[in-house]
Amino acid sequence: MSDKEEEPRIGVFVCSCGSNIGGLIDVKALAEFSKTLPNVVFTEDNLYTCSETGLAQIKNGIKDHNLNRVIVASCTPRTHEPLFRDCVKKEGVNEYLFNFVNIRDQNTWCHQKYPEEAFDKAKDLIRMGVAKAAKLEALENIIVDATPTALVIGGGVSGMTAAHSLANQGFETHLIERETELGGRLKTLYKLFPNDQEAQILLENLKKNVQSNENLKIHTSAQVKNIEGFVGNFEVKVEENGNIIDLTIGVILVAVGTSLFTPTGYFGYDGKTRITQYELESKLKNNDVKARDIVMIQCVGSRNNERLYCSSVCCMTALKNALILKENNPETNVSILFRDLYTPGTHYEDYYRRAREAGVVFVEYSPEKMPSVEENLIKVHNEYLGEDLLIPYDLCVLSTPLVSNNDNKALAQMIKVPLEENGFFLEAHVKLRPMDFATDGVFVCGSAKWPVDITESISQGYAAAARASTIISHDTIEVEGATSFLPDYNRNLCTGCEVCIKVCPYKAINKNEEDDIEITQVLCKGCGVCGATCINHAIIIRHFTDQQILSEIYAYGGKEV
Amino acid sequence: MTFEPKILGFLCNWCSYAGADLAGVSRIQYPPNMRVIRVMCSGRINPVFIFKTLLTGIDGVFVLGCHPGDCHYLEGNYEAEKKFIMVQKFLKIVDFDKRVRLDWVSASEGARFAKVVSEFIDSIREQGPSPLSGENIDQELFNNLKAMENSVSSDRIRALVGRQRKITEVENEYGEKVPIDEFNAIFDEAIHDEFVRQRILLSLSTKVLSVKDLAAELKLDPSEILENMLTLKSRGEIDYQSIDGNTPLYMRI
Structure with a gap:
């Protein structure tokens, strides 16, 4: 272990990354150049520094040359810093005495027509990295205790799935639902695609699961009032039926779902003969549809300037409801006016085929020539015919988007996580950390992120529960030492x-x-x-001290001022 | 040979650095003039860094952070913006503010990263080499920027910029919200005064001078110099050294 007093002995490892770096600039020459820099005692170039061979070369370098600082010049710290930190740590060098120099993602890949300039840039970046490395200090990560409890906010399908999964793993889990009963959006649905399962049967099964698990405490008519603390040790105030309960929580899952959009001002929406797809769903559930000529309009209030996003569930909902209408009464005329029809995968595309076979009429419209809903007719321009089609209707169904909840912002501020532009919760990384937030110990699933269907809600519920359990399955948590x-x-x-x-x-x-x-x-x-x-x-x-940053500035500027 | 500017970029780890990586992953090409210092948050950027960078003769400084509202650390970029605006106000005094720029690039904006960097490089290329680069530097400009560095290092300026958001957007200790115009008026005056004071201190650190000498050197009205010197004297930073005829000479303590 190095300490502050010790003279820096820096090793620089320059990665060729196959031909990604070495194809443009001379990594051997860079390694030679690095030898001339202050405090550098060993340099080497590697074909792939991140390979077993490359890592072994770093370890040997540390051993043979008694290195107490290590620099890798290669891809980007955002993907590979953990690997190299781990490598130097195994060889007894404090992980914070490792420094990364990015000569691929921000150099050779972006300056492919300028090999000489890219080489000079790499030299500067290594010079700056070496200057900072000499000033780096060993740091220790902080270990804190973690409470093995979970809080799931939202008792819809995703929240119930997540809570049940966590409780099944043996964690004390609290499920918070603001309404008097569990279920969320599922309560209002009739049948579910892709297998036409009765929504209420799925709901009853889910409720039975969560209600019968002794690790799971359900709080209905409850709302989170305040959250303090940090990963493993959140202090949460919940108001349940007017009483305040204090909970000590290890991890928090956000499963607050969405709100419905009322399309006031769109196509003369009146809630009677011009209704939303969700109102139709209730009518179907109560067997209360008497109309014979039904026209559905897709993308009402979404994919426009106000709401750029696709609500993702409306195409399938329209197809499902159209098929139910046709099955209930094959004489019913159902037309779907759409902009683009979104039926990904094998099951969903099958719905589309079945709807066509059942005689559902599909008419494309373009946002430039919006359909107009008149007294008894709907006028829609057909581009192929080059003329307006007039479709009679006695029920017009508007497919409206699911929108973010008004109180998302208040919750986001409590748990210190961001919302995206439409007010949905924004995950840490869309591909690499889809269920996580940047804030440690807080996770997201279901439609809180953006509208998803029941299948996806269930998958995400399990996924978030799995991510959350990686934290509370340990007694302690390690927190970054760079504070x-x-x-x-x-x-x-x-x-x-x-x-x-x-x-x-x-x-x-x-x-x-x-x-x-x-x-x-x-x-x-x-x-x-x-x-x-x-x-x-x-x-x-720490790890970004004034002295460290100034040393980088001076290394590039060429003098101290 | 055409002038190729030396540019230093301060990039926040979570948005702009990731955006820069994405430009690479997408093989979006941009000129190779900028070197990057990674910081965790644009809010980490001590205004001193920007002056130090310019003083070394680097031609331009680019600060990039997350878009407003998207900061990984919630509000660090708002703090960065306040500090950056202050830096610009100082640099404007010597018409040097176009050599620094602040912009926002998200982790998904690789193309935008390449675009804003290219534009900044072009802008610096047009402005030409920094008068602080090379062998024969503009000493007066150097002293002015040095005085500015000392100003942004001083407690008065730092206290003002550090409290700005709280007292203009939330409220001050007495429960009042200060209107932004009122705050700016106070802030602008403080910036001007602190710059003059730091400039006086810099001159007096190597020479013994009279008010008149200083007024000539700093091209300012002697009454303004005197006013600021009295403040410096009461702070215990300067004192009389001797009297030349009827003219008192001052020195830095």
């Missing part, structure tokens, strides 16, 4: 002005009983705003 820090030797600089307390987005900074500033390391996410703001430069941002 902000007020060292004792800087305490005399602190004037107690409290600006840091005001700018900290995680409420990690407080004044203690002695009126001294105190930073709670586990709450700190290392953004560094407090340090950049501190009026007397007392707070240090």
Whole structure:
């Protein structure tokens, strides 16, 4: 283990990444160049530094040359830093003494016509990386206890699935539903695609599962009032039937689903002869459809300037309801006016085929020439015929989007997670971390992210439960050591002005009983705003200290100023 | 040979750095003039860094963060923006503000990253090499930027910019919200005064000078110099050194 006093002994490993880097710039020459930099005692070029061979070369370099700092110049820290940190750690070098230099994603891949300039850029980047590495300090990750309990917010199909899965794994799970009964959107549905299952049967089964599990506590007519704390240790206030309950929670799952959109002003919506697809669903459920000529209009209030997104469930809902209408009475005329029809996969496409065979009429419309709903006729322009079609109707059904809940913002602020532009919850990464939030210990599933159907809601419920269990299945949690820090030797600089307390987005900074500033390391996410703001430069941002960043600036600028 | 600018970019880890990576993954091409320093959040950027960078002779500084509302750390980019606007206000005094730029690039905007970087490089190329690059640097400009660096390092300016969002958007200690115009008026005055004071301190750190000498050197009205010198004297930063005839000479303590 290296300590601060030790002279830096830096090893630089330059990766060729097959031909991704080496195809444009000379990695051997870069490794040779690196030898000339201050504190560098060993350099090597590798075909693939991330391969077993490459990692072994790093380990041997550390062993043979007594390296206490390691630099890899290759792809990007966003994908490969954990691998290399792990590698140097195994060889006894503190993981925070590893530094990454990005010469692929932000260099050779973007300057393919400028090999010389890209080579110079790589030299500069390595020079800067070496300068920072010399100033790096060993840090320890922080270990905190984790409470093995879960809170699932939202008792719809996704929330119930997730809660049941977690409870089945033995975790104490609390399921919060704001309405008097569980079920969410599922309560209002009649039959479900793709297998025409009765929605209420699925709901009863799900309810039976969650109600019979002794690890699972259901709170109906309940709402989350406040959330404090951090991963493994959230303090949650829940109001249930007017009473406040305090819960200590390890992980939180957001399964709040969506709200319905009332299409006031669209196609003369009146809730009587011009209704929404969800109102039709209720009518079907109550066997209350008397109309003979039914016209459905898709994409009403979605995929427009106000709401750019596709609500994803409306095409299938329209096809399903059209088929039910046809099955109930083959004499019923059903037309679907659509912009694009979205029936992915084998099951859903089959619905489309069946609907056509059953005699459902499909007419495409374009957003430039919107259909118009008149007294007894719907006028829609058909591009192939080049003329308007007039379709008689006695029931016009508008396929409206599912929209985000009005109170998403309040919840998002409580759990410190972002919403996207339409007010849905925004996951940490659409592909790499689809069920996670950037905030540790908080997960998302179902339509809270964007509208999804029942099948997807169930899959996501299981997925989020699986992700959440990776945290609460351990007694402790390891938190990054790169946090902000007020060292004792800087305490005399602190004037107690409290600006840091005001700018900290995680409420990690407080004044203690002695009126001294105190930073709670586990709450700190290392953004560094407090340090950049501190009026007397007392707070240090570990791993991104002023000295480390200035050394990079000077290495590029060529002088200290 | 055409002038190829040296540009330094400060990129936040979660949005703009990821956007820069995506430009690479998508093989979107842009000119190779910018070097990148990765920080976790654009809010980490101490305004001192920007002045230090310009003082080394680097031709332009680009700060990139998450779009407003999308910050990984919730509001770090708003803090970054306030600090950046302050930096620009200082640089505007010496008509150097076009050499720094702030923009937002999300993790999904690889093409946008390449576009804004290319545009900034073009803008710096048009402005020409920094007068602080090369062997013969513009010493007066250097001193001005150095005084600005010291200004953004000073507690008064830092306290103002650090509290700005709280007192203009939420409320101050007395439960009042300060209108943004009123705040800006105070802030602009503070920026101007602090710059003059730091500039005086810089001159007095190497020479003993009179108010008149300083007024000539800084091209400012002697009454303004005197006013600021009295403040500096009361802060204990300067004092009389000697008297030349009837003219008192000052030095830095």
